[in-house]
Amino acid sequence: TYYRHHRYVPHFYRYREHSANAENLLPEVSNPEPEVPQPGVPTYPKIPEVFHPAPEVIHPIPEAFHPVPEVVHPAPEPYHLPEVYQPVPEASSPVNTSRVFYGIMFDAGSTGSRIHIYKFIQKDPVELPVLDNEMYHAVKPGLSAYKDNPEEGGNTIRQLLKIAKKTVPEEDWKRTPVVLKATAGLRLLPEDKANALLKEVREVFNESPFFVPNNSVSIMNGAKEGVLAWVTVNFLTGHLYSNTRKTVGILDLGGGSTQITFLPRSKKTIESAPPSYIANFNLFDHKYQLYTHSYLGNGLYAARLATLGALGADGLDWKVFTSSCLPKKFREDVTFGGTTYKVSGIPDGYAGYKLCYYEVMKVIKGVVDQPYEVKGSSVFYAFSYYFDRAVESGLIDGSRGGALEVRDFKKRAKEVCNKMTKYRAISPFLCMDMTYITCLLKEGFGFKDSTVLQLAKKVNNVETSWALGATFDFFRNLNIH
Numbered sequence: 050t051y052y053r054h055h056r057y058v059p060h061f062y063r064y065r066e067h068s069a070n071a072e073n074l075l076p077e078v079s080n081p082e083p084e085v086p087q088p089g090v091p092t093y094p095k096i097p098e099v100f101h102p103a104p105e106v107i108h109p110i111p112e113a114f115h116p117v118p119e120v121v122h123p124a125p126e127p128y129h130l131p132e133v134y135q136p137v138p139e140a141s142s143p144v145n146t147s148r149v150f151y152g153i154m155f156d157a158g159s160t161g162s163r164i165h166i167y168k169f170i171q172k173d174p175v176e177l178p179v180l181d182n183e184m185y186h187a188v189k190p191g192l193s194a195y196k197d198n199p200e201e202g203g204n205t206i207r208q209l210l211k212i213a214k215k216t217v218p219e220e221d222w223k224r225t226p227v228v229l230k231a232t233a234g235l236r237l238l239p240e241d242k243a244n245a246l247l248k249e250v251r252e253v254f255n256e257s258p259f260f261v262p263n264n265s266v267s268i269m270n271g272a273k274e275g276v277l278a279w280v281t282v283n284f285l286t287g288h289l290y291s292n293t294r295k296t297v298g299i300l301d302l303g304g305g306s307t308q309i310t311f312l313p314r315s316k317k318t319i320e321s322a323p324p325s326y327i328a329n330f331n332l333f334d335h336k337y338q339l340y341t342h343s344y345l346g347n348g349l350y351a352a353r354l355a356t357l358g359a360l361g362a363d364g365l366d367w368k369v370f371t372s373s374c375l376p377k378k379f380r381e382d383v384t385f386g387g388t389t390y391k392v393s394g395i396p397d398g399y400a401g402y403k404l405c406y407y408e409v410m411k412v413i414k415g416v417v418d419q420p421y422e423v424k425g426s427s428v429f430y431a432f433s434y435y436f437d438r439a440v441e442s443g444l445i446d447g448s449r450g451g452a453l454e455v456r457d458f459k460k461r462a463k464e465v466c467n468k469m470t471k472y473r474a475i476s477p478f479l480c481m482d483m484t485y486i487t488c489l490l491k492e493g494f495g496f497k498d499s500t501v502l503q504l505a506k507k508v509n510n511v512e513t514s515w516a517l518g519a520t521f522d523f524f525r526n527l528n529i530h
């Protein structure tokens with residue numbers, strides 16, 4: 050349990066054409082349903098559509114090669130920012146006329162629920178708001194674990210809201226929107242169970258002192274999840290204001306689903322992709338067309354169960370699911386999405402990388418699309434369980450992140466699987482997880498051994514998650530379609 054205060058970086062410049070709004074500190078919220086204002090709905094400084102293209106100095110990828118160490122509260126000394134970034138004055142400074150506003154975004158994931166409290170500063174009416182910092186806190190397990198006891202699930206959200214009350218000053222509660230989006234965990238549940246959990250969360254929100262917009266509690270679709278994580282990472286790495294149109298792709302490996310999203314350079318990628326894998330949206334005066342897909346059931350925890358042949362095999366409490374990816378003498382109950390399964394290694398059989406690779410292949414081959422362009426030279430940021438497993442297996446340092454080649458995952462997977470006893474103390478699933486990641490990257494998406502991935506949990510001290518993109522989408526409808 051830990052709180053993190055992430056101090057962040059600045060840099061929206063307001064377009065002069067917007068100066069007609071100069072007196073209007075709190076223009077109307079643009080999303081959801083901007084045309085029908087809700088009674089009692091607070092208004093916010095707009096995150097304007099148009100940003101000056103960033104000067105060349107931002108580019109390329111400031112974060113990628115100079116990772117900022119993860120710092121736990123209190124906030125770190127400000128690190129040296131590229132020249133173009135303006136430091137934001139402290140909100141409490143006596144000379145400061147800044148207006149501060151907040152956005153609260155809940156990520157109800159399959160393996161945990163998380164709160165992101167973003168603080169924005171509207172320095173003065175003619176400049177754009179700046180993202181000042183993020184407060185992040187996570188609890189386990191996720192909402193779906195409470196499928197038979199929604200009230201208790203609602204309690205986990207109530208606990209997280211207490212942090213919001215401590216973080217957001219009381220005078221701002223009423224105009225601070227609170228939004229929850231659920232991902233794979235709830236997508237995988239029967240509809241009635243998922244709805245009961247959402248209903249419970251709505252009640253918790255309604256009894257809170259925050260602003261509850263229409264439709265503030267929902268299950269997000271997979272395409273949005275991918276696009277919004279792409280927006281977050283490209284925003285934080287400075288690629289959204291650069292006029293080079295150079296961007297980075299993202300690889301997100303959750304517990305229940307996995308997302309790949311990138312901006313194709315070649316028309317062939319768009320033409321050869323399944324039509325539903327292409328998403329359009331508008332941001333900061335640009336129209337973007339992305340390749341994105343969320344594979345439900347291919348998140349790390351769902352894939353473990355699928356590899357074992359257990360996913361969806363409900364109510365089989367007598368059956369033991371076995372795999373050559375697990376240590377031979379391992380036997381345990383595992384719970385995912387509120388269902389418990391008995392799993393074990395193969396006591397008198399074989400275990401190891403090769404057999405394991407064949408097993409996990411079944412979960413990937415014929416399921417995962419290989420985009421035309423992925424063998425090219427785009428930069429991909431990989432986070433969530435890609436990051437966690439890279440740290441756990443000793444490939445990268447947890448506070449710094451770093452660059453890895455796909456072949457590094459493969460090499461470490463072989464090592465872990467062929468010396469299971471050595472790695473068992475870290476996690477009996479490490480062989481299965483590392484092999485799955487290797488197989489997903491190579492056989493699934495079709496990355497080359499030499500493809501370089503940037504592993505990051507945070508960029509510029511803000512979590513790499515769809516949550517920041519979703520907050521932008523709330524304040525200014527990105528019209529993702």
Ligand SMILES: O=c1ccn([C@@H]2O[C@H](COP(=O)(O)OP(=O)(O)O)[C@@H](O)[C@H]2O)c(=O)[nH]1
Nearest residue numbers: 158159160232233303304305306433512514
């Ligand atoms: O702001 C965030 C959100 C998520 N995560 C990590 O990302 C993974 C997300 O898994 P989740 O349960 O959300 O999966 P999903 O339900 O989306 O498949 C877990 O390792 C989380 O610890 C994180 O590090 N920061």
